[in-house]
Amino acid sequence: MFEDDLIEAPVTFNRRSFLKRVGGGVVVLFTTQPVFSLAQAAALQPVEPAFNAYLRIADDGRVTCFTGKIEMGQGIITSLPQMLADELDVSVDMIDMVMGDTDRCPFDQGTWGSLTTRVFGPELRAAGAQARSVLIDLASEQLGLPREQLAVSNGVVFERANQGRQVSYSALTSDRTIVREVKTSDPLKTAQDYKVMGTALKRRDSREKVTGKAQYAADIRLPGMLHARLLRPPAHDAKLQSLEISAAEAIEGVQVVQDGDLVAVLHENREVADRAIALLKTTYSRPGTQLDERTIYDHLLSRAPEGDPVASGGDLSEGERLAVEVFEETYLNAYVAHAPIEPHAALASFEDGKMTVWASTQSPFGLKRQLVSALGLAEDKVRVITPFVGGGFGGKGSSSQGLQAARLAKIAGRPVQVFWTREDEFFWDTYRPAAIVKIRSGLTQAGAPAFWDYRVYFAGARGSEQPYDIPHHKTVAHSRRWTGPPGTHPFATGAWRAPAANTNAFAREQHIDIMAAYAGVDPLEFRLKNCSDAKYIGVLKAAAEKFGWTPAKGPSGRGVGVACGIDADTVVATMAEVEVDKSSGRIKVKRVVCAQDMGLVVNPAGATIQMEGCITMGLGYALSEELHFRGGEILDLNFDSYDLPLFSTLPEIETILIDSADPAPHGGGEPAIITMGAVIANAVFDAIGVRLFELPLTPQRVKAVLA
C-alpha cells in the first residue's frame, strides 16, 4: 500500500526544500489559521505556504516536534509533547522539541494570547493522530493483519489477540520517507484514553536552567563578534541635534556607527562599549509636552476615538427607568512595564549573503518579516533562531533589537550582539496603556442589576463584556486595541499579559461590589444570584469552599474580597484576604485563593505554576507598579524606582483546577492575573470601608482616601 519515498500530498517548491531539512521517516504537515497578533505585529499577514507545523518520526523511533512557538517560561516545552505523546502512543521522553527556528519550523504568528494550547494544540494532536494512523497502516501491511486487530502502546504496534506479534515504530519508519498532510478523518482520542495529558509532569527544561547551560540570546557566542551599545535619547519626543563621537572613537577598538536613527558603539568587550557610549556628546531638541502620570487621563479622554460597540442587550433607557439607585464611577490604571528579567537581546551574523539572528522574541517569524523588508533580503536569506526567552509577557512581540543587531552586523562586517541595558529595556518597552473605564449602572427596587452602561478607553476590548444577568446593558470600547491611534500615548504601548482584561476586570468587579454593598448582599452571593453561567458558578463556589468564605455584607472589616472573570476562554474566580495599615497606607495581601476552569488541563503541574505566576505578577500592577514620566521622558529606568513583587510581598497562594465538563483546552498563561487588581481593591474596601478607583493601590493613594 505504501511505497518508500512516496509523497502523496501536493508538494510546493518550498515544501520540498523544507522537507530536505527534515530527513526520512514519517512526516506530518499541518496548517493553522492565524487568529490575531500583537498590535505591533498587526500588519503581519501570513504569506508563507499554508503548511504550518509538523512532526517527524525518525528511524530510531524518536519523534521531533517542530513549532514556530517559543518557550519563555510558560511551559509549552513540556505540555506540547504531552499532547503529541497521547495521540501517537509514545512515551513523552521520546519526543524532542525544536522551537522558534524559522529555517526548521514552519510559520507561526507568535507566542501570545494563550493560543498555543487551545489553537495550536488541537492541530498538533491531529498531526499526531494522522502519523499514528499511517504507522498502523504500515504495521498492518507488515504483519499481514487488518487494522482493526491492531493496537499501539509505547511506540509498538501489536496484535490485540496476540501481543507477541508486534512491530515498533522505529522498524516501520526505517529507510523511508512518508509525507502526509493532516486530515480531519483520524479522530482524536477522548479523555478516557489520555495517558499523558492530564498527568502532572515536571518541566523538561529544568536541568539546563538550574545548571546555567540553558542558552538565551545574549549567551550565544560567535568568533569575532562585537558587542553593541545603542544611543538612547533622553525622551521619546527628543530629536538628535548634534553628535560628537571623537572621544568615544579615541578608545582603542571602538567603532561608532551612525545609520539613520540608529547610533551605536561597537567593541569586542561589552564594558568598553559601555564606557564608550557614555563619551558620545549629544544635544537634543524637545517639544514642550508636559504630560505626566497625573494629567494623562484627561489627555486620553480628549483624544478618545469613537466608541465601538462590544456587546449590548435590552434597552438602556428602559433600564434607567427600572433603576431606583444609580451608580456611576470612573476607574483608572497606570502605564506598567513588562520588565522581563532578560532584557531584549539579539546576535546577528551576516555571512555569504544570509542574515542569521538569534533573538529573544515572542515572534520569530514576525522578526524575520521585519528583517526581510528592512534589509531587502530574500525570504531564504534570513533566518531567525529563538533560544530560551527570559520572560516576555507580551513585551517581546516586536523585537526591534533583532533588526538593530542585523543592521549593525551588516555595517560592521562582523557578528554583532545587541543586549539592551535595563534602562534601554524600560525606555523602549511597549507599556500596558494607561486607561480609563466609566461605568454607570443601576439597581432595581428588588436589589437586582437593572442596567449596565460600560465604556472602556484605550485599554482594549478584551475582557470588557460582563457575565451577569443584567437585562439592559451596553459595552463600548473607545479603541478596541491596546495601542491607540498615533499621538494618543507619549510612547509605545502594547499587549501586557492578558491585555485589557486586567483593566476591565478591575473596573467591572469593583462596580459589581459597589452594587452588592448598596443592596446589602454578600458580594459572593450577589454574583451567584446574578450570574447563570455554570463555569462562573463552579469557580466561585470552588474558591469559596477552599477560602472558607463566610457571607457578610461589605464592608465587614475582615479585609476579604472576591472577583471573577474570563480570559482566553478560561474562567477564574479569586478570593483574597488583606490587611491595611492605616497609618502607612500599606496593603499586605495575606492570602489568595484562585479557582480556574480551563477545560481540558494538559499538564496540571504546568497550569498550576502559571496560576501562581499570574497571581504573583498580578500583585505588582495591583499594588506597586506604575510608570512615571514627563512627556516622552521615562523617569523609571531601573528597579530602584519601579517596584516588582518581591518574596516579602508574597501571600499564601492556593490554586484550584476545576475538573471541567468542557473537553476543550483553554488558555492558561494569562487568565489568573486578570482578577488581581479587582480582588485586592475589593478586599481593601472590605477592610477599611473606602474604595480606591486607581491602580496601583499605593500607600499614598490609600492614605489619600483615608484622609
Added chain:
Amino acid sequence: MKEMIQFTLNGIPVTLDAEPDRPLLWVLRGDLNLTGTKYGCGIGLCGACAVLVDGVAERSCLLDISSIANKTVTTIEGLAGGEELHPLQQAFVEHDALQCGYCTPGMIITAAGLLKEKPAASEAEIIAGLDGNLCRCGAHKRILQAVRSVSSSKKT
C-alpha cells in the same frame, strides 16, 4: 593598564591579564564564556548576576576583577562540582521552582550563599535572604519551597 590577576574559578586556578577595573560579570560572560551568570539590571538590584566569592553571594555586576584577586569564585556552572546536581539545583528541579529560568542561576547562587552562612535558615531568613533577587514570572512560592527543603531547619 593591564594586571595579572589570579583567582580560583569553579575549582580551577585562573590567571587573567586584564584591566583591574573590569566588571567580573562581563569578564565571566565574555572572556571566560560562562554565560550562566546573567545580566539583569547592572546596578545590583536584581540578583541575576550573583556569584559566590569565598562562599559569599555577591553581585558580579558590581565587582571589579581586582577585588577577587586570590579569592575563590563559584558560578552556577561550577556549583555542582560534577555531574550530580547540587542539592539546591536538585530542589529547584523537584519543586518546578522556575519558569523562564533567567533569574534561576542567581536565585540558586544566592540561596547557596545564604545556606552556607545559615544552614538552618528559617522561612523568614530565606525570604530576607532572597528579597533582593527579582523573578518576573512569579515562581517565588516554589523557590521558597525549594530552598526551604534544603535548609536543615526544614519541617519533616
